[in-house]
Amino acid sequence: DTGVSQDPRHKITKRGQNVTFRCDPISEHNRLYWYRQTLGQGPEFLTYFQNEAQLEKSRLLSDRFSAERPKGSFSTLEIQRTEQGDSAMYLCASSLVLSEETQYFGPGTRLLVL
C-alpha cells in the first residue's frame, strides 16, 4: 500500500501526558499537512510542511503542539501536557507542490485524553 500511513491508529492517554504521532506521506510528495477532526465536524487545518520547512501554522496550533519533518519525509506531531479538549482524530495528508490542492489523507490517529 503506497498511501499515507499514520501511527498509531489509536492512542489513549491521561491528561497531562505527552503524546507523539507519526505520519508517512506518499513517496515523493513534498507537501505534508496536519488536520484535526472532532466528532461531527470537518477536518480543521493545523499546519503544513513543504519538504522540511514548516510554512504555515493555524491559530488552532497552541504552544503545546509541535510538528517536525526533519528530513522532508515522515513527520511527527507532538502534544505536550494533553488536555481533554485535545481528544480528536489527527489526520495527515500529503500532496505534490505542482498539484498542491490534491491532498491525499491517511487513516488518522484517534486520540482520547482521559
Place this chain on the structure above:
Amino acid sequence: QQQVKQSPQSLIVQKGGIPIINCAYENTAFDYFPWYQQFPGKGPALLIAIRPDVSEKKEGRFTISFNKSAKQFSLHIMDSQPGDSATYFCAAKVGGADGLTFGKGTHLIIQP
C-alpha cells in the same frame, strides 16, 4: 467564523435517487473546491473537485454544480447506491496558501 457552510447535516435517500448536498462560502479568494467522502474510521478520500471558471463538472456518478455569483456549489450523486452511504465534506482552498477549509459534513444514508 465558519467560512464554508454545508447543508443538510444529514440526508436519507432511496436507492437510485439523487442526493444533493449544498455548500456556500464567503471568502472570494477561494479558487479550488473539492468534495471528500469519509467512511467511519477512515480518512477523507477525494471524490471530485472544481475551479470557479467552470460551472459544472462530472466524474462518473458524481457532479459538482458551481455558482460563482452566488458563492455556492453543490454535489449531486446520480443513481445512488447503499455503498455511497458515508459522510461527505465540501471544502475550499486559496491557491498556494494554507490547507483546506472544510464544511461540517453531511451524513448520507442510501436505503436499499
